[in-house]
Amino acid sequence: MSSCLNGSAEPARERLTAPGAWNAEADDVLVCRAVRQETHDVRTFVFGARTPQRFDYRPGQFLTFAFEIGGETIHRCYTISSAPTRPDVVSITVKRVEGGPVSNWLHDTMRPGKEVRALGPMGEFSCFDHPAKKYLFLSGGSGVTPMMSMSRTFHDLAEPRDVAFVHSARTPADIVFRTELELMAARDPGFRFIPICERDAPAERWHGFSGRISLPMLALAVPDFREREVFVCGPAPYMAGVRKMMADAGFDMARHHEESFNFEELSGAEQAAAEQAGEALDAQPTPAEVKTFRVEFSKTRRFVDCPENVTVLDAARKAGMRLPSSCTKGLCGTCKSKLVSGTVDMKHAGGIRQREIDAGMALLCCSKPTSDLVVDR
Structure with a gap:
């Protein structure tokens, strides 16, 4: 027996005989076990629970992390790139983005032994929810991660x-x-990889x-693509292009599934979201009997008027505020x-x-005001 174990039980064996599944409600802390360079x-950042536990999730789901960066808590979602068939650890794979506050922090500071908090797994983007004999996975850039989880699962x-x-x-x-x-x-x-x-x-x-991917290219690479269940993930322009391409090809879009989290591109995404929020609010006139509340954002010292039938996020976006969000x-x-004061009607998922x-x-x-609010933003 190795002297470094001092006669104790083999740690790997203890982890492989974990008593149950990791539960973020009971203990939301994950420990970084390894960092692996992909390109x-x-x-890839590999995490495990603090005590021996296993991870139960569907391939394609994501985790929401709470990162403490520069004295501020920043929430970000990352799709799980590992497979549930290897349940003792869970992995995310992150591309360093110029100016990206979270991706750069992860690349520069995340090391084995460092702890983070996480919630999940969550999400409905999974091959398990759409069983089929034939699949087509289409990904661009970092959108490879959910497809990798699905592919690893089927392979294992x-x-x-x-x-x-x-x-x-x-x-x-x-x-x-x-x-x-x-x-x-x-x-x-039965598995083909076409880069x-x-x-x-x-x-x-x-x-x-x-x-770039095109209909003639896809038809040459996967002639029977119309017979497959299709999963798509990647940057917003990539997904929009694929969506149009598949629709133009006469594909049954009920079998087209997509997901994307562009957290490091908030400037463009927030601008588009602000326009959409404004259009939605303008298309929904506020009746005289609907109350309007004052929302104060304490850190930026901004004030926004928010009708009781509108979410705080939509009201803030219409006013031109940049607030991180994704799924809506x-x-x-x-x-x-954090709500410093006031109450809301929140219907979350x-x-x-x-x-x-x-x-x-x-x-x-998903929070609509029921009183004046002060928000710690």
Whole structure:
């Protein structure tokens, strides 16, 4: 026996005989176990529970993290890139984005042993919710992560599924999980990996599909794509292009599923969201009998008038305020904020714990004021 164990039980064995599933309501702390370099600007962060526990989730779901950065709590959602078939740890895979407050903090400071808080798993973007014999996974950039979780799951279970995985990247050097995906394709005749690159990498000339995904390219790579259940994830322009491409091809869009979290692109996303919020509010005249409340954002010292039938987030966006958010359904927790004073009517979908509500927290995307408010933002 190794002397470093001092006669104690093997730690790995203890973790593999975990008594139950990790429950964020009981203990929301995760410990970083490993950091793995995937590409020059993408890393995978592996987390485990503080005590031996296992993770129960559907491939494609996400976790909402509460990161303490610069004295501020920032909530971000990251899709799980690991597979539930390997339940003792859970992983997220993050691309470093220039100016991105969270991605840069993770790359620069997250190390084995460091603790973070998380909520979840959550989300309805999963192959388990849409069983099929044939799948088409379409991803762009960091959108590879949920597809990787699904692919790893089917591979581990040796499921007789026909999966075509088409991934778009800038260069060969930017293909995340390239070696593993190529190995899975070599071992499993039912799994095909089709990467598309916009251009060559400095150290590698690309000989595969080049440019951006198009209908002729897809028809050549996956001729039977109309017969498949389709999952799409990537940047907003990528998903919009794929959505139009599939609709133009006459695809049954009831079998088209998509998800995206563009947290590091808040400027453009917030501008579009502000326009949408304004249009929605302008299209819904406020009757005279509807009360309007005053919402104060204490940190920015901004004031917003918010009708009782409008969410605080929509009112703030219409006023031009930049507030982090993503799902707008009370699911992801990104817009979670402290109510210094006042009350709201909040109808959430699981993105906040009861103890947080009891402590005065609220999700602004699904909270309508029932009094004047002061929000710690």
